[in-house]
Amino acid sequence: MSSDGDGARTGDGAFRLDAYLPYRLSVASNAVSGLIARAYQDRFGLTVPQWRLICVLAEDGGLTQGQLVTRTMMDKVTVSRSAQGLLKRHLVGRSDHQADGRSHVLALTADGAGLHAEIAPLALAYESALIAGLAPDDVTLLKRLLARLQSAAGQLAGDADPPR
Template sequence: MELNKFLPYQLSVLSNKISAGIAKYYRQQYNISVSQWRVLALLSDKGNQTAKELTIKSQMDKVRVSRTMKSLEERNFISQQACQKDKRARRYKLTKEGDALINEVKPKAIAFEKRLLETLSTIQIDELQNCLQALNSQVDKITEEI
């Protein structure tokens, strides 16, 4: 058994390499982290979400989301509003500044992904998506057994 043939290892190396590449770039250019980027992207897609909702969609844990919301608010990229249904929660949305930022970063992210995928054919991309999807469900299945 060779480590570099081991799928979990391969995925980890690839994912870390990609994330590190993106993170470094966005940190340098805009001083935002991957967590911040994720939350901004989600709020850009749909506003007025609670931390709980963002936790689920971002797949980050609640501590990390809580800290991300705090930092984004301090930097004036998001604003909050009381949640009438549930006094524990708040609804967040992008400020004008947050919106401007994400609209500057987003095209870069899309361009990065495009460059990444240009090495694959359309069929390969489709098939890759299927595989990732299938693997995701499978991990869930396996880990809930353990």
Template sequence: MSAAAKEAGLQLDGYLPYRLSVASNAVSGLIARAYQDRFGLTIPQWRLVCVLAEDGGLTQGQLVARTVMDKVTVSRAAQGLQKRALVARSDHHADGRSHVLALTDEGRALHAEIAPLALAYEAALISGLSPEEVALLKRLLGRLQAAAGQLAGETA
């Protein structure tokens, strides 16, 4: 390690934002390969399918807020799902400029098929943790996300 790095006190392997990013990329990459190989879905597409399965029809703006993905990523994912007839787009009843995206029957069937796989991956990932550690990890991640939002000037 260089003298400048020692003096700065920043060591990448001990830097929490870096560690979170690396862990997230490792988990997302593992799951992305499974979803792509088996179902032809990208991670953003899978997130939209999940959110629409949980929440029902949503506008693109609502999907952006719910998934914390940018507008372009949500738009591309939605277009890909529409092309595969997994998502249908309808007019928004209150806002003529907006559209609502909702899962089709095919989209709901795909979600029902993938959800057990997602839960199995989660179970395998946390198998070395106690239930108390899992609960603590979820709480801490929620607090870190809230702190990041606060630092970015977002409201809760």
């Protein structure tokens, strides 16, 4: 790995995938998501996207699928499929949107809220285990840096030309 601040470039200027920050973020995310996905699937029959929808609906209350796409940063197809699975299991309910007759609002049912209350402590336990080797200040810094990277990615996504 490159030890300088130039990221994925070696001393001779060559590109190194293992030192490329977007790749490292993706690999770390996949490892964490895979670990948690197995637990949610094995114990509760949920996919990670379904769990995200349950969490967002528990935090924010009823939302449209468009709002869920925006809030979760998941694509429309993933949100739609996840919502359908949750509807079939009666973990969420769907009602007409008051202001937009073409849209529906999804909200947790009592069963969905109960499942959230059951899984949330497990999610927090996984988080605690994952960060156990980090100092509290490092965790705070990591969260702040991830937010900054997400913001920068959002700004770059609005820019038609890649950075030079």
